Amino acid sequence: MPLPGPLRNLFxxxxxxxxxxxxPPLKPARPISRGGGESISTRPSRGLEEFxxxxxxxxxxxxxxxxxxxxxxxxxxxxxxxxLYSEDFLRILKETFGEDVPLEEQLNPGRIDYFLxxxxxxxxxxxxxxLVWDVLEYLAPALLAAVVERLHHIVRPRSYMLAFFHSDDxxxxxxxxxFRIQEIxxxxxxxxxxxxxxxxxxxxxxxxxxxxxxxxxxxxxREQLREVIVKV
Amino acid sequence: MWNKQxxxxxxxxxxxxxxSVPAPTAVTPAETKKETTTVSSMPSRSYDSDxxxxxxxxxxxxxxxxxxxxxxxxxxxxDVEGTVECPEHKLTIGPNGTVHATVKAxxxxxxxxxxxxVEAADRIExxxxxxxxxxxxxxxxxxxxGAYFKGSIDIVKPEPAKAAMARPQAATPAPAHSxxxxxxxxxR
Numbered sequence: 506m507p508l509p510g511p512l513r514n515l516f517x518x519x520x521x522x523x524x525x526x527x528x529p530p531l532k533p534a535r536p537i538s539r540g541g542g543e544s545i546s547t548r549p550s551r552g553l554e555e556f557x558x559x560x561x562x563x564x565x566x567x568x569x570x571x572x573x574x575x576x577x578x579x580x581x582x583x584x585x586x587x588x589l590y591s592e593d594f595l596r597i598l599k600e601t602f603g604e605d606v607p608l609e610e611q612l613n614p615g616r617i618d619y620f621l622x623x624x625x626x627x628x629x630x631x632x633x634x635x636l637v638w639d640v641l642e643y644l645a646p647a648l649l650a651a652v653v654e655r656l657h658h659i660v661r662p663r664s665y666m667l668a669f670f671h672s673d674d675x676x677x678x679x680x681x682x683x684f685r686i687q688e689i690x691x692x693x694x695x696x697x698x699x700x701x702x703x704x705x706x707x708x709x710x711x712x713x714x715x716x717x718x719x720x721x722x723x724x725x726x727r728e729q730l731r732e733v734i735v736k737v
Numbered sequence: 738m739w740n741k742q743x744x745x746x747x748x749x750x751x752x753x754x755x756x757s758v759p760a761p762t763a764v765t766p767a768e769t770k771k772e773t774t775t776v777s778s779m780p781s782r783s784y785d786s787d788x789x790x791x792x793x794x795x796x797x798x799x800x801x802x803x804x805x806x807x808x809x810x811x812x813x814x815x816d817v818e819g820t821v822e823c824p825e826h827k828l829t830i831g832p833n834g835t836v837h838a839t840v841k842a843x844x845x846x847x848x849x850x851x852x853x854x855v856e857a858a859d860r861i862e863x864x865x866x867x868x869x870x871x872x873x874x875x876x877x878x879x880x881x882x883g884a885y886f887k888g889s890i891d892i893v894k895p896e897p898a899k900a901a902m903a904r905p906q907a908a909t910p911a912p913a914h915s916x917x918x919x920x921x922x923x924x925r
């Protein structure tokens with residue numbers, strides 16, 4: 506039985522690979538402007554809901570947010586009784602490697618080491634969850650492998666990470682997103698300008714990327730973003 | 738009639754223009770600084786803070802290395818290294834201010850740069866274009882879009898007695914006061 510609009514979208518976003526392959530990618534709710542102005546839309550997120558299902562019944566967890574600090578995310582996480590760490594990952598990436606520089610710059614082992622010390626210098630098993638958002642798409646293979654390895658080290662076993670990846674494998678540039686948590690299953694997505702991803706992933710390459718992790722679960726969403734819950 | 742009587746009771750005062758003049762007592766005895774430069778006063782501020790009158794100001798041409806303990810509101814627009822304590826007052830880091838210090842205050846407003854851990858018993862505001870690298874312990878936090886923050890946030894509920902002393906009107910738990918926090922709570 507067909508459901509009304511919002512609910513239909515919610516169920517569409519909650520399916521995994523088998524349905525994803527049979528469903529054409531959904532168009533974004535609103536066209537994303539390529540100009541300088543910020544475009545904002547709100548959409549349901551099954552990945553976020555799944556992530557919070559794991560952390561909301563416990564208090565005093567330590568959560569790492571790799572996006573820029575926003576009032577909404579800070580309030581939401583801390584109101585659940587958790588401690589929040591904020592690392593503006595892409596800003597540190599830009600400060601370390603520069604903007605619009607060749608991706609070869611991200612292959613330098615010294616620079617990679619410096620970047621990890623700047624952004625993810627935490628003890629083993631320090632975090633109980635990570636909001637990765639879409640930052641991993643902007644890392645060249647060598648840097649990405651090092652980051653994924655470091656995340657595995659600093660996140661407590663059997664904890665969860667939420668990451669986003671574009672599902673369009675011919676994408677040349679992606680909007681610069683800021684994700685703000687509105688509700689447990691609702692995200693406000695603000696986009697401002699465009700950025701070229703370093704790599705694009707399909708489900709198989711994501712499973713390979715997180716090969717050391719215990720499990721990877723996919724949700725196809727609106728705006729051609731694949732939501733991924735990774736269990737450490 | 739009443740006014741006339743009051744005027745008679747008032748001691749004679751020299752003429753003073755109506756334009757507000759910065760408080761001459763910009764330096765509190767509690768402040769420790771090594772430089773000989775006098776602490777400057779800033780007559781006007783662009784930020785929308787509540788100007789409660791007496792506050793000390795460290796101007797943008799001033800650099801202080803050491804410990805600052807203030808018993809009044811403090812505005813820092815210069816460079817400070819060491820520790821800054823205003824346990825019962827408000828500390829504002831101006832847009833030109835750079836603080837490499839451990840900070841303790843009742844309330845902290847950051848418009849410039851803070852590098853160090855911050856403990857704000859009542860609240861902290863990190864304004865647009867501000868940069869804060871360090872761990873925060875506070876009852877309430879406000880972060881504007883465009884602010885840069887790197888570190889951890891611990892929300893601690895103020896002890897009722899202390900909170901009542903610090904702000905008699907605001908006795909309810911802190912996070913609910915933030916509009917965003919209130920919004921999030923309502924939606925859930």
